[in-house]
Amino acid sequence: MIIDEVGFMPLNTQEANLFFGFVSEMSEKTSMIITSNKGFDEWVDFLGDATITTAILDRLIHHCEIISMSGDSYRFSHRKSITR
Numbered sequence: 001m002i003i004d005e006v007g008f009m010p011l012n013t014q015e016a017n018l019f020f021g022f023v024s025e026m027s028e029k030t031s032m033i034i035t036s037n038k039g040f041d042e043w044v045d046f047l048g049d050a051t052i053t054t055a056i057l058d059r060l061i062h063h064c065e066i067i068s069m070s071g072d073s074y075r076f077s078h079r080k081s082i083t084r
Helices: 013-026 040-047 050-061
Strands: none
Touching: 013 050, 040 050
8 A cells, every 4th residue: 555645735633533544454454655755743733633643653653664765856856857
């Protein structure tokens, strides 16, 4: 399962609860790849609740490999050639 751009848009309470339910259901059953331009310390900002954020992150990072990347994105650094 690939979930791209987590945190791009804030979630309301119902959406955050649905996301928690999805992550809970999928954890321990399938592999997940999650991309985000937010650090874990910023997740409460877009999820809106510290408790649900902690529960989601607990399930996501229990058995995971975290790959942190920095620098310009490919799209950003090549935006002129992409938009021609």
